[in-house]
Amino acid sequence: MIHRRTLLQALGAMSMCVLRAQAQPATRKVTDMAGREVVLPARISRVVTLGSLPVLNSFVFTMGEAGSIVNGLADFAQPHWKYQNVFAPQLPGQPTMQLPNREPQVEAILQAQPDLVLTLHRDAVDRLAGLGLRVVYLSWREPEDVKSCMSLMGQVFGKPDVAQAYQKWFESSLGTVRAGLEGVAESQRPRVLYLQPDTLTQPRLIAEWWIPTAGGVSVTNDGRRTESRSFSMEQVLAWDPDVMILTTPQAVRLVRNEKAFAGLRAVRDGRLHVAPVGAHTWSNRTAEQPLTVMWAARTLHPQRFASLDVAAQTREFYARFFGTRLSDAQVAEILSGEL
Numbered sequence: 001m002i003h004r005r006t007l008l009q010a011l012g013a014m015s016m017c018v019l020r021a022q023a024q025p026a027t028r029k030v031t032d033m034a035g036r037e038v039v040l041p042a043r044i045s046r047v048v049t050l051g052s053l054p055v056l057n058s059f060v061f062t063m064g065e066a067g068s069i070v071n072g073l074a075d076f077a078q079p080h081w082k083y084q085n086v087f088a089p090q091l092p093g094q095p096t097m098q099l100p101n102r103e104p105q106v107e108a109i110l111q112a113q114p115d116l117v118l119t120l121h122r123d124a125v126d127r128l129a130g131l132g133l134r135v136v137y138l139s140w141r142e143p144e145d146v147k148s149c150m151s152l153m154g155q156v157f158g159k160p161d162v163a164q165a166y167q168k169w170f171e172s173s174l175g176t177v178r179a180g181l182e183g184v185a186e187s188q189r190p191r192v193l194y195l196q197p198d199t200l201t202q203p204r205l206i207a208e209w210w211i212p213t214a215g216g217v218s219v220t221n222d223g224r225r226t227e228s229r230s231f232s233m234e235q236v237l238a239w240d241p242d243v244m245i246l247t248t249p250q251a252v253r254l255v256r257n258e259k260a261f262a263g264l265r266a267v268r269d270g271r272l273h274v275a276p277v278g279a280h281t282w283s284n285r286t287a288e289q290p291l292t293v294m295w296a297a298r299t300l301h302p303q304r305f306a307s308l309d310v311a312a313q314t315r316e317f318y319a320r321f322f323g324t325r326l327s328d329a330q331v332a333e334i335l336s337g338e339l
Contacts, residue, residue, distance in 0.1 A: 030155045033139035033148065034122060040134055041115050044157055046070050048097055048112060050104050050119040054081060054280035058287035059118070059138070059149055061087045061279055062166055062321045063157045070112050071097040080248070080339050083278050086330070087322050104128065116156065143209030146170075146289050166287075166321060173290035173313070174213065177297045180305050181215045190300050192216040193241035193266070194283060197254050200236065202229045203247075204284045214296030215304075216243065233260055240264055243271045243300060247281050249338055273299050274337030278318070281337075291317055295335070311335060 027039050047068045049056035053076050060069055066088035073084055074096045085091050097108045104124055109117065110131065117128055117135045129135045136156060138149050147167050154163025194207040202220040205227050211218040219239040220229055237260075244266040246252050252272050255261045266272060275283035275292075282292040294313055298305040311331050318324050326334070333339070 030136065030152065032136045033152060034125065034137040036125070036129075036137065038134055038136055040136075040156065042158075044068060044115045046112065046114045046116070048109055048114040048117045050098055050109075050117060050124060051102055051121045052285075053098075054084060055140075055285050055287075056118050056120065056138070057084060057088065058279035059153050062150060062287045063153050063159055063162055064321070064323045065157055066322065070094055070114060071109075074098050075100045080277060080281075082339055083330075083334065086326075087279055087318075087324050106131065109133065140285050143206060146285070146287060150287065162321070169317070169320070170290045173294055176308070177214060177293055177305075180297060180301070180308070184215060184301070184304070186217070189215055189217050190242035190271075191219050191239065192243045192245060192300065193219050193236070193239060194245045195236075195251070195255075197246065197251050197258070197261070200231055200233065202231075204228065206285050206289075207245075207283055210283070210289065210292050210296055211245075214293050214300055216296070216300045236261075237263070241266050242269070243273065245273050245275055245283060245296075245299075247275055247283060247337075249274055276314075276335045276337050277339050278314075278334045279322070287321075288317070 027041055030038050030040060032038055044065070045068055047060060047065070048071045049060065049069060053073055057069060060066060067090065069088055069091065072091055072094040073081060076084070077092070095108055095112070097105050097112065099105060102121065109128070110133070115134065117133050118138060119125065119135065120138050120140065122137060125135050125137045136152070138152065139145065140149060147170060150163045150166045154160040192211050194202050194204070194211065196203045205224070208218050208221045212221070219241055220231070242265055244255065246255065252274055255267060255272055261267050275281055276295055278288055280286035280288065282288050282295060291314055294308060295310050298308050298310050314331050314334060315326055318326055
């Protein structure tokens with residue numbers, strides 16, 4: 001027989017659970033980066049990402065919500081994005097929800113019944129919202145907008161503490177680099193070219209932020225606002241950079257083997273570096289941006305940052321924010337960019 005006091009305690013506990021459940025709002029509102037008010041369910045468990053999937057997925061990973069993504073990698077499903085599948089093992093089995101031109105596949109999205117659609121493409125927002133989908137628009141125009149994106153993600157997933165921890169980690173990382181660069185004159189800063197050699201372009205505007213932040217001088221920084229910049233081989237020779245950052249091992253081989261590049265200081269001195277690749281290529285827009293700056297500072301000023309253990313920082317970042325503990329071999333592979 002159940003003791004009367006025990007029964008009353010159990011009933012009291014059940015009542016408290018019911019009251020807490022009733023107090024939990026069924027929906028909540030967030031304001032996205034287009035100024036749109038979006039009504040979201042109390043819990044986000046199914047997310048579709050549209051557009052530049054590695055970037056958007058990195059935001060979700062940072063919230064510790066990798067398992068909520070219900071779409072596959074589409075045209076990003078290739079070896080270069082190997083670690084997307086490490087951070088979110090369900091991705092290879094998920095359906096594609098956008099075409100190679102990034103056009104949303106509306107029927108597939110509707111069939112997935114997502115709690116939320118995340119996109120960096122403003123043009124798709126109103127169309128999808130008009131179909132009854134909850135769409136949150138993220139904007140990354142300025143270099144440190146990643147922190148604003150993370151703040152919004154903290155609201156979306158009900159994890160403001162994670163967003164704050166990320167922002168604190170971001171600022172701490174930049175502070176470490178700033179302290180290491182103290183007293184470094186402009187003449188001591190290497191001239192850096194971030195290059196896509198097959199097209200002779202500087203492919204990402206964000207590099208005009210992380211290169212100087214890490215203690216370099218970007219030779220392509222002309223104050224532009226466009227995402228990429230093209231130039232001639234003659235211009236590359238005139239710049240004659242001290243360091244070249246590339247996005248793939250194939251690009252490094254092209255520069256080493258192409259006679260037109262042979263006279264460049266960076267080639268002669270062997271200062272050709274492949275940007276690391278984790279959730280995304282670190283030299284492009286990604287939630288991994290604080291890691292980018294530390295890696296670049298160590299790369300551009302190896303003696304000044306000799307004590308900066310980028311591998312340890314990498315391991316800590318992915319464990320703390322992505323919830324993934326990487327082996328030494330995995331960290332080394334990410335830092336090598338050899339994917």
